[in-house]
Amino acid sequence: MNELLVAILLLAPALGGLACLRLRGRFVELVAYGSMGMSLVVGIGLGLAAMQLGHVSAFQGAVAIDALGAYILVLTLLVSVLALAASPHYVRHELVSGAFRPRDESHYYALFLWFVTTLIAVPLVDNLGLLWVIIEATTVVSALLIGINRSPDAIEAAWKYLILGTIGVGFALLATLLAYASSVGALGASSDALNWTRLMSIAPHLNPNLLRLAFVFALAGYGTKIGLAPFHTWLPDAHSQAPSPVSALLSGASLLAAFYALTRFHLVAAAGLGAGFSSTLLVAFGLLSIAVALPFMIRQEDVKRLLAYSSIEHMGVAVVGLGFGGPIALLGVTLHLALHAFTKATLFISAGELVQHYGSRRLSAIRGTLYAAPVAGGALGGGILILGGLPPSGMFVTEFAIILGGVTRGWGFAAALMALLLSLCFVALAVHGSRIIFGHSGPVERSGAVDWDMAVWLAAPLLAVAVLGLWTPGWLMDALVSIRTVLGVAGV
Amino acid sequence: MTFTALDAARLLDTCSAGIVVFGVLVAGTTSIGRAIWLVAGQAVLLAVAVAGVGFATGDTHLVFGGLLTLASRGIVVPLILGRILRASPVRSERDPYVGPRLSLVLAIVIVFAAAFAVDGYALGDATTSTLSAPRALPVSVAEVLTGLMIAMTRRKGLSIVLGLLVFENGLALTAFSLTYGMPFVVELGATFDLLMVVVAVAVYARRMLSVFGSLSTDQLRNLRG
Numbered sequence: 001m002n003e004l005l006v007a008i009l010l011l012a013p014a015l016g017g018l019a020c021l022r023l024r025g026r027f028v029e030l031v032a033y034g035s036m037g038m039s040l041v042v043g044i045g046l047g048l049a050a051m052q053l054g055h056v057s058a059f060q061g062a063v064a065i066d067a068l069g070a071y072i073l074v075l076t077l078l079v080s081v082l083a084l085a086a087s088p089h090y091v092r093h094e095l096v097s098g099a100f101r102p103r104d105e106s107h108y109y110a111l112f113l114w115f116v117t118t119l120i121a122v123p124l125v126d127n128l129g130l131l132w133v134i135i136e137a138t139t140v141v142s143a144l145l146i147g148i149n150r151s152p153d154a155i156e157a158a159w160k161y162l163i164l165g166t167i168g169v170g171f172a173l174l175a176t177l178l179a180y181a182s183s184v185g186a187l188g189a190s191s192d193a194l195n196w197t198r199l200m201s202i203a204p205h206l207n208p209n210l211l212r213l214a215f216v217f218a219l220a221g222y223g224t225k226i227g228l229a230p231f232h233t234w235l236p237d238a239h240s241q242a243p244s245p246v247s248a249l250l251s252g253a254s255l256l257a258a259f260y261a262l263t264r265f266h267l268v269a270a271a272g273l274g275a276g277f278s279s280t281l282l283v284a285f286g287l288l289s290i291a292v293a294l295p296f297m298i299r300q301e302d303v304k305r306l307l308a309y310s311s312i313e314h315m316g317v318a319v320v321g322l323g324f325g326g327p328i329a330l331l332g333v334t335l336h337l338a339l340h341a342f343t344k345a346t347l348f349i350s351a352g353e354l355v356q357h358y359g360s361r362r363l364s365a366i367r368g369t370l371y372a373a374p375v376a377g378g379a380l381g382g383g384i385l386i387l388g389g390l391p392p393s394g395m396f397v398t399e400f401a402i403i404l405g406g407v408t409r410g411w412g413f414a415a416a417l418m419a420l421l422l423s424l425c426f427v428a429l430a431v432h433g434s435r436i437i438f439g440h441s442g443p444v445e446r447s448g449a450v451d452w453d454m455a456v457w458l459a460a461p462l463l464a465v466a467v468l469g470l471w472t473p474g475w476l477m478d479a480l481v482s483i484r485t486v487l488g489v490a491g492v
Numbered sequence: 493m494t495f496t497a498l499d500a501a502r503l504l505d506t507c508s509a510g511i512v513v514f515g516v517l518v519a520g521t522t523s524i525g526r527a528i529w530l531v532a533g534q535a536v537l538l539a540v541a542v543a544g545v546g547f548a549t550g551d552t553h554l555v556f557g558g559l560l561t562l563a564s565r566g567i568v569v570p571l572i573l574g575r576i577l578r579a580s581p582v583r584s585e586r587d588p589y590v591g592p593r594l595s596l597v598l599a600i601v602i603v604f605a606a607a608f609a610v611d612g613y614a615l616g617d618a619t620t621s622t623l624s625a626p627r628a629l630p631v632s633v634a635e636v637l638t639g640l641m642i643a644m645t646r647r648k649g650l651s652i653v654l655g656l657l658v659f660e661n662g663l664a665l666t667a668f669s670l671t672y673g674m675p676f677v678v679e680l681g682a683t684f685d686l687l688m689v690v691v692a693v694a695v696y697a698r699r700m701l702s703v704f705g706s707l708s709t710d711q712l713r714n715l716r717g
Contacts (some may be wrong), residue, residue, distance in 0.1 A: 118617040129674050133681030147696060156712040163652060166689055169644065173663050173682075194675065239713045275695050296717060305717070307549045426611070451588065 002058035005125065005183040009116055012038040017113035021106050029088050029255055034110045036116065043120060047074040055378050061126055064197055068486040070121035071258045071479065075338055076123070079252035079345045080116045083245040085178035086349040086458055087112065090245055099149045101412050107146055108243070115141045115249060119247075122257040126195045128176045129262055135225065138254055139165040146242040152478045157241035164234040166226025175265060182210035182272075196264045203271035211272045218265035219281055225258035226313045228285045228319060229292035235312060236296070240304035240361075244352020247304060252345035256337060259318060263487070266322060268370065275325055280439030283414050284325030289316030289458050292422045298362050298428040302361045303351050303380075306432060307344065310387055313425055314340045320418055321402035322487070329405025330484045335400035339468065342461040343387050343395065350379040350458050358441075363432060372446055381437030386465055388424060388429030394469035497638040501560060501627070506640045507541035508631040510534075512603055512663065513660055515638045520596030522585045526656045534635075534661045535565030541628070543667055553676050561664065569657065569690050580707050594699050599638050606634035625692045629669045635662030649700060651706035653693050660686060668710030 003210040015418050016035025020028050050070035057064045066072065094100040098313055100108070118138040143165065147158030176194065183193040186205035192198045199206070224231040239247050269278040300306040309479040318340070321333035353376035354369060355361050369377020386393045399422055406415030472480075499507075514534045518527050543558025545551070577583060590598070610630040639659025643652050667674055674682075697707055704711040 098653065127675065127678065129678035129679060133678060133685055136682075136685040137688065140685065142693050143692050144695065147699065150699050152711070153714055155696060155703060156715055159649070159696050159700070159709075159712060160715075162692055163643070163656060164687065166656060167640070167659065170659060170663050176567075177667055177670045177674075182672075192669075194678070238535055239716070299717070301717075449711060 002056055002063070005046050006058045006063050009039050009042045009046065010121055010124075012036075012042070013113040013117040013120075017110040017117065020113060023109075024102065024105055028106055028109050031089070032084060032113060035113060036081060039116070039120065040081055042270040043073055046070070050335055051482060054482070056128075056414075061192075061195070061197070062130075063124045064126035065124060065166075066193075066484040066486050067479070068260070068263070069205055070083040071334070071338075071483050073120055075256060075341050076119050076253045077117075079248060079341050080119070082342075082345050082457065082461065083248040083252070083349070084112065084116075085161070086245045086248065086352070089454070090243060090356075094149065094243070097356075099151070104148055108145070110244070111141055111145045111148070112249075115246075116253075119249070119253050119257050123260055126197055128179060128196055128199075128264065129194045131264070132169070132173050132176050135222070135257060135261055136166070136169045138257060139169060139225070141159065142238075142242075142246070142250060142254060146238050148243060151241075154241040156177060157237035157458055161234045161238040164231075165224065166222055166315045170221070171217045171224070172221025172261070175214045175221055176446070178210050178214035178217060179206075179265070179268065180186075182207040182214060185246045190464035192419050196268060198435070199268045201273055203268055205357060206268075206272040208273055211269055212277060213280070215265055215269040215278050217271075218262060219278075219285065220226070221260040221275040222258045222265070223285060226262060226315050226319065227254055228315065229312065232289065232292065232312050236305050236308040238303060239308035239311060239348075244304075244348050244355070247307075247316065247348040247352070249344035251307065251348060252341040255311060255315055256341060259315065259337065263322060279323040279325060282319050283411065285319075286316040286323060287417060287421070289313065289319070290418065290425070294421060294428070297425060297432075300432070301363055303355065303366055303436075304348065304361060304364050305386075306363065306384075306429075307347050307351060310325030310425075311340075311344055314387075317399060317402060317418070317422070320384055320414070321405065322405040324402065324409050324411050324415070325488070326405050326409040327484065327488065328408060329402045330478055330487045332398045332401030332405060334480050334483045334487070335394065335472075336402065339394045339398060343383055343465050346381060346458050346461045347383040347387065349384065350376040353454070354380055363435070365441065367435055367441035368437075369441075370437050374464045375450055375455045375458065377437060377461060381433045383487070384429050384433035384436065386462060387425040388433070390430070392469050393466045393467065466484075497545075500545045503544040504541045504628060507544075508538040508628045508665075510537045511661070512631050512634060513667065515635050515661075516596060516599040516603065518658055519599035519642055520592050520637055522588070522592050522656070524577055524583055524585060524648065524650050525574075527651065528570050528577065531654055531657045531661070532566055532570035534544060535561060535569070538661055538665060538668075539566055540664075541652050557668075557679050560679065560683050561564065561623065564656075564687055565661065565664070568687060570695050572690050573653070574679050575649065575681055576694055578708075579698070579701060580650065582648065582706060582708070585646055585648050585651045586650070588646045595641065598641055602637045602641065603634045606630045606637065609633075627669075632662050632665035632669055635659070635665060638662070647709055649693075649697060649709055652709065653690075656689075 005118050013034040019031050047070040121134045143158050144163040147154045171247045185203050204286040227235040266278045290313050293309045296309045318333050321329045357373050358366050368485045389399050402417045403419050511534050514530045517531045539558045539562035543555050546554025607630045610633045639655050643655030646652050
């Protein structure tokens with residue numbers, strides 16, 4: 001049964017993508033929706049089952065989903081659906097403007113579905129080697145998507161991403177190999193020694209020196225994909241140059257996948273070495289990422305780069321929270337991942353709409369959107385305020401929880417530094433956000449009738465994020481707590 | 493005449509030595525065509541070493557791994573790179589950030605540093621097997637670092653990719669030395685990934701040639717801040 005579900009979950013988008021290669025226009029959209037829908041339904045079913053049972057496995061343990069994996073899986077699927085829903089509008093505009101050749105439409109949907117396939121495979125596999133293979137595959141597929149319109153900037157971004165991503169992820173392979181080597185003393189040359197479930201079960205017997213080295217390489221390797229400073233340089237280029245729905249997927253889902261991989265290494269390292277070593281590194285690099293992103297957010301001129309730097313900031317926040325540990329911060333991190341995924345995906349989609357509407361990516365041009373394009377403009381401006389952590393939105397609550405959690409766990413100085421940096425980030429984003437909504441722009445064409453479809457697609461996730469800070473439904477809270485239990489193995 | 497574990501160990505040492513020499517030569521050449529041959533040569537030696545150990549130990553999965561390496565890294569990848577090179581107007585690395593002589597010296601320094609710092613046998617429990625694949629570990633670390641050095645100090649897209657491939661050859665040798673061959677499905681996946689990376693490189697190389705007229709990364713500095 002589980003085998004069948006996992007097969008449908010992965011094969012639907014994989015084969016759908018293959019079919020897309022031969023289709024165009026309305027048909028390609030229908031196939032994409034169909035396969036994505038199938039995957040979504042099955043994935044949510046599997047996710048709920050894993051939440052209820054605590055653990056779902058298939059294919060003789062090759063697939064192992066715990067509460068954390070289920071959560072990442074469901075979030076990835078939801079973000080993918082959101083990004084796919086925004087794709088037809090985007091693609092048609094690019095076709096009309098001539099940025100896409102007719103064949104690019106088929107390639108776009110095929111690569112999109114394959115990207116989604118690789119992303120949802122990440123939280124499923126038990127073997128860290130296979131996890132590495134899949135994350136490397138996400139890099140290649142998404143690199144092909146980033147430069148799909150052949151503009152010089154997009155080619156530059158895709159090239160840098162391909163090279164730096166491959167090198168970065170290469171270090172993650174070293175980490176995986178070292179984790180294996182650290183187990184040889186305890187397990188001998190056994191074939192399941194790369195499975196994280198197995199490593200967790202024998203963590204105290206792992207060779208500590210090799211495990212330490214493994215975590216350092218994992219931090220550099222998967223940290224590159226998360227966008228942790230100083231390995232982040234590709235991220236603003238790639239996330240800003242990609243087609244906007246792909247940017248949504250990159251920021252909303254692919255960062256989650258990398259975060260998931262790093263988390264597995266952190267959990268093994270913490271179980272084997274005690275929490276101190278990996279936590280300290282996570283807090284240090286997380287804070288560095290927030291600090292590095294801040295000046296670029298303040299002085300930013302390009303709307304999509306602003307969002308990309310904010311992704312670096314927010315992943316920094318999540319990584320710091322993971323490092324803090326403890327019940328409050330981990331609960332904050334768990335919810336923060338979801339809120340950031342939805343907010344950022346929505347923002348990239350609305351930014352994409354506005355860039356097409358204004359014909360410019362410059363923040364000095366995209367102003368006064370309340371008049372010119374109320375739906376996308378309202379979503380972008382409002383979303384940016386939420387992103388900054390405007391109270392009482394969910395983002396404020398999760399960031400507050402992480403800071404509070406840090407203080408209670410004895411990370412007073414780091415927590416204070418983070419609070420300071422986040423307030424500055426808020427100021428930067430608030431200024432940009434209010435200019436986008438109310439500022440003076442040159443003469444722009446006012447968009448016609450309000451597009452209600454789009455209004456619902458954009459408003460729903462943002463409203464959810466805004467409300468979740470004040471009120472978290474019981475079932476969601478239960479889910480968050482069971483995920484925290486997985487994260488808290490390291491010692492709550 | 494039988495192929496014993498001792499023969500396999502000698503074969504492994506010989507191939508490792510060859511891999512090191514080829515890596516140093518890649519660092520010291522400015523001809524991209526020659527570098528492609530050298531990187532392919534590294535892959536062939538890697539394949540021979542893995543398959544040889546497989547024969548000696550009767551481990552068929554290593555033999556298959558060796559054949560896979562030969563077919564992908566040794567044949568397909570160099571062919572694709574050769575095609576890109578023929579389409580490109582400039583076939584040598586004209587002014588790298590670090591010149592060929594200095595790179596050569598740096599590569600040699602890296603090899604000695606790696607040999608000095610990484611003692612494969614000191615990994616203790618990782619060396620329980622009689623054949624001791626970890627003896628190749630210093631070589632693999634040296635190749636990982638040499639590859640990084642090449643990728644960081646070159647300007648031409650293709651040279652950077654060749655650095656990346658030396659790095660990848662080093663990773664493959666590390667994988668072999670530390671784990672004695674990963675589970676076959678992982679090896680298969682990693683090979684597939686590598687081929688996809690090279691295909692993506694080919695796609696973007698074509699686009700760079702048609703948009704910029706060359707593969708020089710000097711044109712790739714528009715995105716800032």
